[in-house]
Amino acid sequence: MNAAPPVLVIVGASYAGAQLAASARDAGFDGRILLIGDETRAPYQRPPLSKGLLTGKTQVDALALKADDFYRESGIELLTGHRVTALDTAGRVVVLDDGRRLGYDWLALTTGARCRPLTLPGAHLAGVFELRSLGDALALDAAARNARRACVIGGGFIGLEVASALATRGLQVSVVEAAPRLLARAVTPELSDFVAALHRRHGVDIHCGQGVRALIGQADRVTAVELQDGESIACDLVVAGIGVLPNTGLAERAGIACANGILTDALGQTSAPRVLAAGDCAAFPNPYAADPAAPIRLESIQAANDLARAAASLVAGQPQPYAAVPWFWSDQYDAKLQMAGLMAADDEVVVRGDIASGRFSLFCLRGGRIASVHAVSRPADHMLGRKLVAARCAATPAQLADEGFDLKSLLAVQACNSCNAQ
Ligand SMILES: Cc1cc2nc3c(=O)[nH]c(=O)nc-3n(C[C@H](O)[C@H](O)[C@H](O)COP(=O)(O)OP(=O)(O)OC[C@H]3O[C@@H](n4cnc5c(N)ncnc54)[C@H](O)[C@@H]3O)c2cc1C
Numbered sequence: 130m131n132a133a134p135p136v137l138v139i140v141g142a143s144y145a146g147a148q149l150a151a152s153a154r155d156a157g158f159d160g161r162i163l164l165i166g167d168e169t170r171a172p173y174q175r176p177p178l179s180k181g182l183l184t185g186k187t188q189v190d191a192l193a194l195k196a197d198d199f200y201r202e203s204g205i206e207l208l209t210g211h212r213v214t215a216l217d218t219a220g221r222v223v224v225l226d227d228g229r230r231l232g233y234d235w236l237a238l239t240t241g242a243r244c245r246p247l248t249l250p251g252a253h254l255a256g257v258f259e260l261r262s263l264g265d266a267l268a269l270d271a272a273a274r275n276a277r278r279a280c281v282i283g284g285g286f287i288g289l290e291v292a293s294a295l296a297t298r299g300l301q302v303s304v305v306e307a308a309p310r311l312l313a314r315a316v317t318p319e320l321s322d323f324v325a326a327l328h329r330r331h332g333v334d335i336h337c338g339q340g341v342r343a344l345i346g347q348a349d350r351v352t353a354v355e356l357q358d359g360e361s362i363a364c365d366l367v368v369a370g371i372g373v374l375p376n377t378g379l380a381e382r383a384g385i386a387c388a389n390g391i392l393t394d395a396l397g398q399t400s401a402p403r404v405l406a407a408g409d410c411a412a413f414p415n416p417y418a419a420d421p422a423a424p425i426r427l428e429s430i431q432a433a434n435d436l437a438r439a440a441a442s443l444v445a446g447q448p449q450p451y452a453a454v455p456w457f458w459s460d461q462y463d464a465k466l467q468m469a470g471l472m473a474a475d476d477e478v479v480v481r482g483d484i485a486s487g488r489f490s491l492f493c494l495r496g497g498r499i500a501s502v503h504a505v506s507r508p509a510d511h512m513l514g515r516k517l518v519a520a521r522c523a524a525t526p527a528q529l530a531d532e533g534f535d536l537k538s539l540l541a542v543q544a545c546n547s548c549n550a551q
Contacts, residue, residue, distance in 0.1 A: 135160035135234035137444055138223055140213045140379065142166025143175070144430050145239035145408025147194055148437035149444075150205045156445030162205045163231065165223075167212040168262065171195070176430070178266035179287050180460050183273070183294035192263065216383040218401040235403050235444045238380055238391055239437065242373035242409035242428060247282065251344030256351040257367045260287060269368065276300060276365035280354045282341055284311035286459045288370030289324065293461040295368075296331045303334040303362045305354060310337055315457075315468065317478045317491050320503050324461065327487075331462055334362075375410045375426060388412065390426040395450035397440030405440040408433035417455055417518065419473035419495065429457045454519045456511075467511035470501030470518035479529040482507065490514070492529045499524055499539075516540055 137153055139146045142164050150164045166172070172194040181187030200207040215224040222230050244259040246252070256276075258269045269291075273279070279295045281288045284306030296302045304311075310321040325335050336356065344367060345353040354362045377387040386392045386400035390412025397405040397413075412424035413436065435453040442449040459466040464487060472493050482489030490510040491503040498521045502514025513536055517524075522539040529536070 136232060137162045137235045137237065138231055138233040139164045139237040139239055140223065141239035141241055141376075141408070141410070142168070142172050142207065142209060143239065143241055143408070143433075144172070144194070145241070145411075145433040145437040146237070147172040148434045149237050149239060149405075149407060149441045151195075151199075151203060152438045152441035153444045154203050154205065156442055156447055158441070158445040160234065162203075163208060164200070164205055165208045165211055165213055165225070167210065167226075169210045170263065171197075171200070171207060171209060173263055175261075178263060179260055179290035180294060182266050183270055183291065184297050189263070189267075213379060216379055216385075216404075218383050218385070218404055221403070233403075235405065237397070237437075237440055237444075238385075238399070238404065238406040238410060239408045239433075240376035240379060240410045242375050244369065245372045245374050247344075247369045247371065249341055249343055251346055251351065252369075254344055254346040254351040255349055256346075256365060257344060257369065259369050260291060261373070269366075272366050273298060273300060278364045279303070279366050279368065280305065280362050280364040281368045281370060282354065283370035283372070284308070284335070284337065285314070285370055285372065286312065286457075288368065289328065289461055290459060291368050291370060292328060292333050293331070296328070296333050297462065301332070303336065303354075303364070304328065305336045305339050305341055305356065305362070307340045308337065311335070315472065316466075316503055317472060317476075317493065319478060319480060319484065319491055320466070320505070323484055323505065324466075327462060327464055336360075336362075373409065373428060375412070377410060380404075380406070380410075388424065390424065392424055393436070395439060395452070396443045396448055397436050397451075398443070405443065407436035407440050411436060413451065415455065415471065416452060417500070418471050419500075427455050427457075429455065431456050454515050456515055463506075465506050465508065467504045467508065467514075468501065469504075469511055469514040470499070472501045472503075476500055477526065479526045481510070481529055481532060492524070494524065494526065494529075497523050497525075499529075510536075513537065 173192040177187040212226040278301045281292045281304045340357040342355045375390045380391045391406040393413045412426045439451040456469045476493035479492045488506045493501040499517045504511040520543045522543045
């Protein structure tokens with residue numbers, strides 16, 4: 130008698146889920162793959178939601194993550210518009226919102242993240258938006274057509290991309306950030322200053338070091354944002370970009386270990402047998418972090434895809450742990466920001482190129498080695514930066530600052546040193 134084929138159930142149909150399904154199949158997993166998502170669409174790209182979709186450069190029908198026939202041709206059963214409401218990890222069963230119970234041999238949680246909710250007085254008013262899904266983006270786009278002034282709460286990547294898109298559309302935009310500088314969590318002060326100046330050049334008012342006290346409305350519609358110092362910013366719409374929270378509820382209720390994310394190892398394994406996690410919902414120790422033992426969450430497509438690939442390799446019986454250099458990008462106006470590696474607060478920062486020209490790179494040295502590279506409109510530096518970070522190349526500030534110095538030579542020296550050390 131033939132044994133039933135193994136079943137891989139994936140909860141959450143976006144980057145991590147789609148990648149895990151595709152990679153498991155590519156790596157030879159020949160069982161059933163069920164990819165279950167609670168959004169009504171097939172997986173789609175999120176980065177354009179704060180970029181091209183808001184400026185009109187990208188159309189909705191160009192957002193699909195995979196070609197229409199990909200799932201059928203790969204033997205992946207895509208079940209959209211359904212939420213998984215419970216897990217039974219002892220019985221290896223997931224429960225759907227329509228009561229169906231599906232058994233699994235492997236379960237992957239790729240439930241992503243949701244916007245951190247605004248909890249201020251007035252947060253319920255009409256004209257207040259958040260941005261995570263295509264529906265959010267279309268609602269914001271429609272509101273922006275009839276608006277003259279927008280206030281963005283939060284000076285992180287998404288808030289600033291929205292500010293850039295709305296300013297490009299001709300709206301008068303203000304950004305309010307509680308931290309003393311923009312993008313404080315992810316980039317160096319030099320890059321924060323550059324980005325603030327970039328926005329100001331495009332007419333955006335930047336308010337850093339300012340909390341919001343309340344949103345003010347008339348007839349249930351937002352009309353102003355009131356800052357902690359009493360200043361009032363008049364606006365027709367508000368976009369809250371104050372970060373995300375990982376979707377860990379399902380895992381937590383099933384007793385799976387979570388701490389600001391579902392805790393995994395470098396293969397995406399959670400504390401429950403045969404249950405994996407990847408993407409924005411997962412926290413795992415990253416070899417490139419300042420503390421490589423501490424679990425961190427990386428909210429990026431690279432991290433979602435790479436941990437999903439690692440988890441898929443385990444499902445397919447050929448485990449290949451996550452080892453990728455973290456990288457991320459952001460487009461604001463005509464500037465392309467590309468970050469490789471992970472910055473730490475006390476890294477030494479070296480500027481390569483002229484910041485005023487709008488094309489430069491910042492190299493962060495940790496213990497004399499290149500730990501991260503932040504390139505602005507210098508894609509070649511970014512691509513090389515990923516290799517320099519991966520090889521943990523040693524460099525001096527003078528070498529990095531000297532545009533005549535060939536950075537590729539650092540890779541050769543590092544390779545030579547590694548060989549000699551063996
Ligand atoms: C506007 C915007 C711009 C961005 N720009 C960039 C960028 O430029 N570069 C970059 O690297 N990253 C960017 N990101 C981040 C990137 O999109 C995320 O890192 C990525 O989407 C993470 O993928 P994921 O699959 O882990 O989770 P998500 O994309 O969050 O998907 C999780 C899915 O699971 C579903 N789900 C959750 N719970 C359940 C359940 N119980 N049952 C069924 N389904 C469930 C959710 O509804 C969702 O569809 C951006 C994000 C946004 C919102």
